[in-house]
Each structure stands twice: as C-alpha cells, then as structure tokens.
Amino acid sequence: MKPKTLEDLAALAGVSRATVSRVVNGGSVSERTRRRVQQVLDETGFRPNRAARTLVTGRSGVVGVVMHEEPTVLFKDAYFADLMHGISDGLAEQATGMMLWLGNRSKADTLEHIRSSGIADGIIVTAHFRDDPLVDGLRAAPIPTVLIGHRREDADASYVDIDNVEAARTVTRHLIESGRTRVGHITGRPGTVAADDRLEGYRLAMLDAGLDPDRYVAVGNYERHDGQRVAPELLERGVEAIFCVNDFVAHGAYLALQERGVDIPGDVAVAGFDDLEFAATLPPPLTTIRQDVRAVGMQAAASLLALLDDPDGAPQRVLLPTELIIRASTDGGAST
Amino acid sequence: MKPKTLEDLAALAGVSRATVSRVVNGGSVSERTRRRVQQVLDETGFRPNRAARTLVTGRSGVVGVVMHEEPTVLFKDAYFADLMHGISDGLAEQATGMMLWLGNRSKADTLEHIRSSGIADGIIVTAHFRDDPLVDGLRAAPIPTVLIGHRREDADASYVDIDNVEAARTVTRHLIESGRTRVGHITGRPGTVAADDRLEGYRLAMLDAGLDPDRYVAVGNYERHDGQRVAPELLERGVEAIFCVNDFVAHGAYLALQERGVDIPGDVAVAGFDDLEFAATLPPPLTTIRQDVRAVGMQAAASLLALLDDPDGAPQRVLLPTELIIRASTDGGAST
DNA sequence: TTGTATGCGTTATCAA
DNA sequence: TTGATAACGCATACAA
Numbered sequence: 102m103k104p105k106t107l108e109d110l111a112a113l114a115g116v117s118r119a120t121v122s123r124v125v126n127g128g129s130v131s132e133r134t135r136r137r138v139q140q141v142l143d144e145t146g147f148r149p150n151r152a153a154r155t156l157v158t159g160r161s162g163v164v165g166v167v168m169h170e171e172p173t174v175l176f177k178d179a180y181f182a183d184l185m186h187g188i189s190d191g192l193a194e195q196a197t198g199m200m201l202w203l204g205n206r207s208k209a210d211t212l213e214h215i216r217s218s219g220i221a222d223g224i225i226v227t228a229h230f231r232d233d234p235l236v237d238g239l240r241a242a243p244i245p246t247v248l249i250g251h252r253r254e255d256a257d258a259s260y261v262d263i264d265n266v267e268a269a270r271t272v273t274r275h276l277i278e279s280g281r282t283r284v285g286h287i288t289g290r291p292g293t294v295a296a297d298d299r300l301e302g303y304r305l306a307m308l309d310a311g312l313d314p315d316r317y318v319a320v321g322n323y324e325r326h327d328g329q330r331v332a333p334e335l336l337e338r339g340v341e342a343i344f345c346v347n348d349f350v351a352h353g354a355y356l357a358l359q360e361r362g363v364d365i366p367g368d369v370a371v372a373g374f375d376d377l378e379f380a381a382t383l384p385p386p387l388t389t390i391r392q393d394v395r396a397v398g399m400q401a402a403a404s405l406l407a408l409l410d411d412p413d414g415a416p417q418r419v420l421l422p423t424e425l426i427i428r429a430s431t432d433g434g435a436s437t
Numbered sequence: 438m439k440p441k442t443l444e445d446l447a448a449l450a451g452v453s454r455a456t457v458s459r460v461v462n463g464g465s466v467s468e469r470t471r472r473r474v475q476q477v478l479d480e481t482g483f484r485p486n487r488a489a490r491t492l493v494t495g496r497s498g499v500v501g502v503v504m505h506e507e508p509t510v511l512f513k514d515a516y517f518a519d520l521m522h523g524i525s526d527g528l529a530e531q532a533t534g535m536m537l538w539l540g541n542r543s544k545a546d547t548l549e550h551i552r553s554s555g556i557a558d559g560i561i562v563t564a565h566f567r568d569d570p571l572v573d574g575l576r577a578a579p580i581p582t583v584l585i586g587h588r589r590e591d592a593d594a595s596y597v598d599i600d601n602v603e604a605a606r607t608v609t610r611h612l613i614e615s616g617r618t619r620v621g622h623i624t625g626r627p628g629t630v631a632a633d634d635r636l637e638g639y640r641l642a643m644l645d646a647g648l649d650p651d652r653y654v655a656v657g658n659y660e661r662h663d664g665q666r667v668a669p670e671l672l673e674r675g676v677e678a679i680f681c682v683n684d685f686v687a688h689g690a691y692l693a694l695q696e697r698g699v700d701i702p703g704d705v706a707v708a709g710f711d712d713l714e715f716a717a718t719l720p721p722p723l724t725t726i727r728q729d730v731r732a733v734g735m736q737a738a739a740s741l742l743a744l745l746d747d748p749d750g751a752p753q754r755v756l757l758p759t760e761l762i763i764r765a766s767t768d769g770g771a772s773t
Numbered sequence: 774t775t776g777t778a779t780g781c782g783t784t785a786t787c788a789a
Numbered sequence: 790t791t792g793a794t795a796a797c798g799c800a801t802a803c804a805a
Contacts, residue, residue: 105798106797106798106799107798107799107800108798108799116775116776117775117776117777118776118798118799118800119775119776119777119778119800119801120774120775120776122799122800122801123774123775123800126800128800128801129774129775130774130775131774131775134774134775148552148553148555149798149799150492150555150797150798150799151554151555151556152488152489152491152492152497152797152798152799153488153492153781153797153798153799153800154798154799154800155488155491155781155799156486156488156489156492156780156781156782156783156797156798156799156800157780157781157798157799157800157801158781158799158800159781161488161556162554163536163556165534166537172522175518175522182511182518185537185539186508186511186539186541189537189538189539189541190541193541193542197550197554197556198501198536198537198538198550198554198556199536199537200499200534200535200536200537201502201521201525201534201535201536201537202525202534203521203522203525205522205525205526205529206529214533214534216484217484218487218498218533218534219484219486219487220487220497220499220533220534441782442781442782442783443782443783443784444782452791452792453791453792453793454782454783454792455784455785455791455792455793455794456790456791456792458783458784458785459790459791462784465790465791466790466791467790467791470790470791485782485783486781486782486783487783488781488782488783489781489782489783489784489797490782490783490784491783491797492781492782492783492784492797492798492799493782493783493784493785493796493797494783494784494785494797495797
C-alpha cells in the first residue's frame with residue numbers, strides 16, 4: 102500500500118515506470134492514463150526520491166546561503182534577518198529550500214565544506230568586506246554565485262547591492278543644499294564596502310559643490326559609541342552638519358552633541374543611513390536613507406534562479422535604489 | 438586530470454573503484470595502497486558525488502531547521518538568532534549543513550514541502566505554540582524530529598526546552614521570600630507554551646506559600662506595552678511584587694510604575710525573564726532569569742544527531758536549567 | 774502515446 | 790586485502 106519507487110507505483114497503476122515519471126514531471130501522456138496514474142499518486146501520497154532525481158538530473162533544487170559574519174554582528178540589527186526573509190520568499194516558489202552556512206568554521210573550512218558538499222545548485226553569499234577569501238573562493242569555484250554587496254573586483258560577477266555611492270551623494274547634497282558648507286562625515290568600519298562607497302558618495306557631493314572632501318571626515322566603526330566618540334572631534338573642526346554612516350552612529354552623535362548643548366538641527370544637522378525603526382522617533386526625528394533590505398534578498402534569489410536557468414548568460418548585476426527620508430534633524434537649518 | 442567519478446580516480450591510481458571508496462570512507466585497505474590512492478585523491482581534489490552517496494546510503498547528512506514564526510517576531514530579540522547559532526555550532530562537526538525553512542508558506546504547505554523534499558535526515562522545529570499543526574504534522578511524519586520547546590502532548594517526543602515551570606517557581610519564591618505576599622504575575626501570550634508554563638510555576642510557588650494563586654494574575658502578550666498597560670491594574674489590586682513573563686514586559690511595568698511615582702523595589706518589586714542585554718542597565722537593574730538560548734540550540738543539534746544514530750532508541754528529552762539573577766529590582770524590599 | 778533499456782556515481786555484497 | 794557486480798530510484802533516449 103505504500104509505494105516506495107516509481108516501479109511500485111507503476112505496478113499499482115498498471116503502467117510502466119516511465120509513464121509514471123512522465124505524469125509526475127509533466128511529460129506527454131494521454132489524458133486517460135494521466136488521470137488514472139494521478140489518482141493512484143494522490144491516494145498513495147507517493148513522493149519521488151530526491152537523491153535519485155538529483156543524481157540523474159544533476160540539480161538538487163537547493164540553494165546555499167552563506168553568511169559568514171561574526172555572531173555579534175550577524176543579528177545585531179534586523180539587517181540579516183530581513184535579508185534571510187527576502188531570500189526565503191524569493192526562493193519559495195521555485196526552489197526546494199535553502200541551506201544555510203554561518204560563520205562557525207574558518208572561511209577556508211567553510212569554503213571547502215560547501216564545495217565538497219556539492220549539495221547546492223547555486224550560492225548566495227554576503228560580501229560586505231573588501232578583502233574576503235570566502236567570496237573569492239566561491240567566485241573561483243565552478244558553482245553559480247550571487248553576491249549580496251560587491252567590491253570593485255566583483256564588477257564582472259553577479260551581485261545585488263544598493264547604490265551606496267549614489268545614496269550617500271544624495272544625502273550629502275541634501276545637507277549642502279540646506280545651506281551648510283562645513284559638512285562632515287563619520288565613516289563605517291574601514292575595509293567594509295559600505296564604508297568605502299558611502300565615503301566616496303560623500304566626497305563626490307562635496308567636490309560637486311566645490312567643497313573640501315577630506316577635511317571633515319572622521320573614522321568610525323558602525324557602532325553607536327563611535328558616533329559618541331567622534332562627533333565631538335568634528336564639532337571642534339567647526340562642522341555644521343554630519344552625515345553618519347548609519348543610524349546607530351547618528352544616534353551616538355545625537356547623544357554627544359546634545360550633551361554639549363548643541364542644538365539639532367539648529368547648530369548642527371545630522372543625517373543617518375538605514376532608516377531603522379528608532380530613527381523616526383528620536384528627538385528630533387532623523388533624516389536618513391531608507392533601503393529595502395528585504396527587496397535585496399528577494400532580488401538575490403531571483404538573480405540566482407535566473408543564473409541557474411541560464412548558466413552561460415550574462416552576469417546578473419542589480420543596484421537597487423534607495424530613498425532619502427527627510428526629517429527634522431536636517432530641517433530649518435542654518436538659514437532660519 | 439579531473440576525475441569526476443570513483444571509476445576515473447581508480448583508473449588513475451591503478452586500483453578498482455571499490456578500493457577508492459574504501460579509502461574515502463575508511464574501509465580496510467593495506468597501508469601501501471591507501472597511501473597511493475590518498476595521494477591521487479589529494480592531488481586531484483576529487484569529491485565524491487553526494488547525491489549518489491545519499492541514494493545508496495539513504496542518508497544525506499542534512500538537517501532541516503523549521504522556524505515557522507511570524508516575521509515580526511522571528512528576529513525581534515536575539516532569541517532565534519541565538520538558537521540558530523547554537524544549532525549551527527552543534528551541527529558543524531557532524532552534519533553537512535542545515536536546511537532552513539521559515540514561515541513564508543502556510544504551515545500545511547511547509548509541511549508538505551518538507552515531507553516531499555525528503556532531503557533532510559532529521560528535523561529541528563521550534564514548538565512555541567500550544568496548538569501547532571506543523572509540529573503535529575512533523576511528529577506524525579516518519580522523520581526523526583526534535584522539538585525546541587514542548588507541549589503537554591509532546592511528552593513522548595524528543596525535545597529540548599528550558600525548565601520554564603521550575604524557573605518561574607524559583608523567581609516567584611524569591612519574591613515571596615523577600616517578605617512580600619501580594620505577588621502578581623503578568624503572563625505571556627495565551628496559547629504559548631512559555632506563558633502557560635511560567636504561569637504554572639508562579640502558581641505552584643504561590644500555593645507552596647499558602648497564597649492565592651489566581652488573584653494577582655494579569656494577562657499580557659510578551660510586549661513592552663503589555664507591561665505598561667497591565668501593571669497599573671495589578672497596582673490597584675495592591676500588589677507588592679510583580680513577576681513579568683519576560684524582560685520586555687518588566688520594562689513596561691517599570692515605565693508605568695515609575696510614571697506613577699511608585700518606587701522599585703521599595704513599593705513594588707519587579708522581576709523579569711530572559712536576562713536580555715538591557716536588564717542589567719535598567720534603573721534599577723532587573724532581577725530576572727537567565728536562559729542560555731545558544732545552549733538550547735546546541736543541545737537540539739546534539740539530540741537530533743543522537744536520534745539519527747539510533748532511530749529506535751529512546752526519545753531524547755532534555756530540560757536545560759536556568760539561573761536566577763538577583764539584582765536591585767527585588768533587593769532591599771518591604772522589610773527595609 | 775507508451776514501454777524498454779540504459780546510465781547517473783555511490784556503497785555494499787560476495788568471491789577470489 | 791582486493792575486485793567484480795549488484796543494487797539504490799529516477800529520467801530519458803530510443804523503440805515500438
């Protein structure tokens with residue numbers, strides 16, 4: 102009563118196993134036999150053996166997701182969670198599922214592990230660091246790979262990213278257009294792509310306006326206390342506005358500035374990046390860049406599936422747009 | 438130069454494919470041939486085909502992890518992230534990897550999907566709701582399953598959980614022993630196991646002390662604003678202490694009480710559950726229960742691996758201990 | 774449209 | 790210790 106193989110089921114339905122296979126996979130079968138076989142299929146709840154299918158087709162339907170990040174950073178904010186949700190949603194329709202590899206081995210081991218497992222048809226990997234042997238190794242491996250984020254040297258790879266340069270340029274331009282010229286920037290962790298790109302966007306906007314692109318730059322590390330630590334330095338250099346690499350840092354800057362009696366935005370305007378939940382409720386509400394992380398995840402899934410469908414096609418390269426959210430922290434600035 | 442199969446490699450090494458297989462899997466081979474074959478193995482970087490191996494052995498080395506929770510709750514605090522890290526660590530040694538299924542389908546679809554994929558040797562599933570068809574379906578399926586959390590009806594299943602009853606009993610007893618008799622409890626979301634069990638532990642401690650176990654109970658839903666909303670009600674009933682189902686709720690209770698000029702712990706002692714990061718830094722620092730979520734994840738992995746090694750063995754049932762962390766919110770209470 | 778036969782790359786059984 | 794050889798369950802080219 103419980104058919105384990107196509108052969109078993111074929112016997113029950115009075116056909117050959119090839120016919121059953123055709124019914125299961127949508128081959129050409131007469132309507133009559135299709136119905137008969139389908140009925141037996143439904144009655145018995147037969148499930149074809151995945152491993153056998155993979156062996157003969159060479160595809161498992163499994164997508165690998167690699168997030169080799171430090172545990173402390175991996176789910177610190179909702180970033181990676183949103184990413185996973187997006188990927189999961191984007192995969193749900195087409196793929197069997199996703200294998201997840203986190204950072205509990207060395208990168209070399211993880212790479213070797215993924216390669217030798219051979220279980221995934223393709224890989225999605227987060228590429229947030231400028232120098233990442235794991236990303237390099239994956240790219241060198243003969244397995245379709247989509248990066249989330251990208252470095253300069255990934256120009257010919259398949260990737261999904263937000264346009265960090267353009268976003269940073271936009272927010273910086275916004276600060277300049279509010280009438281301020283001494284616009285500062287607190288960077289992210291050096292060596293990360295987002296930090297580099299946002300700095301570049303900042304510099305471009307400053308150069309566009311004929312302003313010194315280096316004078317008001319201070320190095321941070323994405324954390325709240327970086328903003329607290331570094332904002333006073335910029336204050337001493339006389340900044341009228343600060344573009345912070347993310348909302349945490351902006352919050353830190355708030356604390357440092359307000360502790361010193363500096364009015365935001367009256368004395369110094371502040372902008373962040375990410376539009377985290379608290380950004381809208383800070384006093385004053387924070388001007389920031391909104392990025393749709395979930396959409397990034399979904400796009401990564403879509404790109405990988407496209408890549409799997411056409412392995413020899415052009416690389417999938419997608420830069421998703423962001424949105425400048427203007428709030429009180431940059432409003433009614435120096436001009437009022 | 439690139440052997441794709443055992444046969445290829447066997448030819449290169451001048452042996453039969455059976456011998457190569459024995460070298461790869463640690464069968465009995467003479468030291469001389471083993472060395473020769475191993476050398477070719479290393480030189481060529483040969484990787485045996487996983488699907489073929491799975492087909493014949495019936496085991497894939499893949500473990501499925503099912504976290505079918507609402508996106509809003511899934512990574513709200515670090516709970517699920519810690520869980521994943523624990524599982525991932527616990528699996529790293531032995532398993533090829535973990536497949537992750539989130540809640541982007543209906544539970545029925547997810548169940549069907551997992552069953553038909555047949556790709557996982559075993560499943561780890563979070564069981565936080567009293568009524569969960571997905572958990573029931575998995576338990577009914579012929580695949581080894583370990584629950585994280587458990588319901589009454591899971592008494593004969595394999596599960597890993599913290600001892601919620603005992604923990605709640607301990608913290609409630611602590612409040613009583615501090616000299617207070619009108620001890621209240623704000624519950625978690627009705628229908629969740631943790632809420633039920635913590636309420637039960639609270640009631641046991643009250644009954645032990647000869648106190649009314651129902652009078653000071655108010656229903657909450659795990660969220661901060663539940664504490665804010667419900668604490669005033671308990672205050673009107675004259676409570677001297679409140680055991681909150683988690684730290685968020687406790688924080689909410691803080692806000693409501695302090696807004697009304699109620700001193701903590703002078704007028705009302707407050708205790709939480711989870712020992713989240715902020716618990717130690719609240720004014721006053723919060724007495725709470727510390728649970729090692731990561732250890733839960735690791736244990737779930739270990740239990741599942743044990744189950745896979747001995748499918749007919751006894752169910753794996755583990756209750757991990759928790760720790761009462763006493764801080765100022767319950768110190769120097771009514772007796773001073 | 775349907776059935777037969779072959780091969781996918783392993784592991785496992787059985788002789789040698 | 791080693792080598793043939795038979796499964797494992799499926800898809801598919803080829804024949805009918």
